[in-house]
Amino acid sequence: MDPKPSSLAMLAPGHASASALHCPSVDDPFFPRVDDHIVEPETRQEMLRGVLMEAQPANPPHAERQVDLAYVIRAHVAPGYICADDLLTRFSHQSNFATDICVRKQGIDPDTGARYLEELAFEIVSEQSMRHITLRAEDIVNRGVRRLIALFIKKGRVAEWSREHNRFEDLPLDSNLEDRTLTRPIPVRALLEATAADETVALGLLEKATPVLLQRQFQARQEGLQEGRQEGR
Template structure:
């Protein structure tokens, strides 16, 4: 892994993976509603913050594009035993129930069998005032969320909430986020640049040791070795590595499509899974990946992929 000047470590990262709770405002945590006890009606765009009703409006580019890039990168970086979510409502207190743009939480249910509070939360901010994400971040931290980030679309900056200052802290663009929720350090640049996103996703999927991806890399290396014996070791290895890299990109994109659909809670029919697995056209897979972010169903992602005769 390339060295970075800044590594942003998780608060309380002592190997235990425990969740740290910020000092509260005097309210008893035992009296708080469960994070899944709804105040806002699910499957609508209504949220509540300190008793005030908010409307989460749909987005235009570049805000909408940033949402996709965030989901794309996070989906690949979620570590084992954790799950990612998009627009998942969280009840922070009696008067607040809203959905961070993306979040990561422990997969194992709590003692009552219900989902656990997220450990990391991300907000994307474009035209709206930073006051709203600020209020949301403060409530999430008070509830017990360990880390909250905000991506400023126009400024192309990433902020992290600071308990010490009770405010946002700008993060250097060459920094990485290290956290037990992540399979590998997440470069800040990967959240801001599409090219860096692809590189970070590929590395994260390799670190996850995805069987199909490892097999593809091994097959590419094997083909390279075989051709090297027939045409010369140097030439064979070069071609084998190139084809292995191309096949690795195909497999990584296939995995990313599945990851995005699963993170959105969409069922993936067998025929869709077969279509994705059988496609070796990386350009087509990239188009499907973009459609996976907003498609109403998994079938809609690959719809129309066959040419009419």
């Protein structure tokens, strides 16, 4: 979804709101829990640095790419990890929004009593400004998300946020995305192209030894052996 400022409220950093929403003190040295929300879950509300926004339904390029991206990532999630779509996260005292797709550890973090923070996150950029996605990226990685990948649909680019340079840096389309949360490398091109996505998902499911695919492979081998015997008669 493409966030837009909401007429519901505007929260200036460090200032109180007349609404029921509340931001912890900016002087608090600790991050809030990832599930300590200051927007209403299961609505279109998001907050970025104190500004309350409404996440608008996406146009076809964004919506279609998000489905394909989830399709690819879900097929490659390593054991012990889980993939999520539009998962609401408290990224800072005054930022509470969702990335498009993310991967995190399964279960509860014993240090916080909440779910684990995302390790690998994806943002699809269609109508958003570069400033907007940059602010989101800064909050995401400052919270501790290890890697953030952005798909710039109109430009046909895939880029990863660089902590060192504080900007998105392009990933070559003929390179692979490798991460401990994934069972195998994912071709970067598969994040943008439907045909490459299908091929990559098939390989990902084979890598996971998906029972139905193994059964199909076994049946194909048996049929091949049977045909060979018949031809040899």
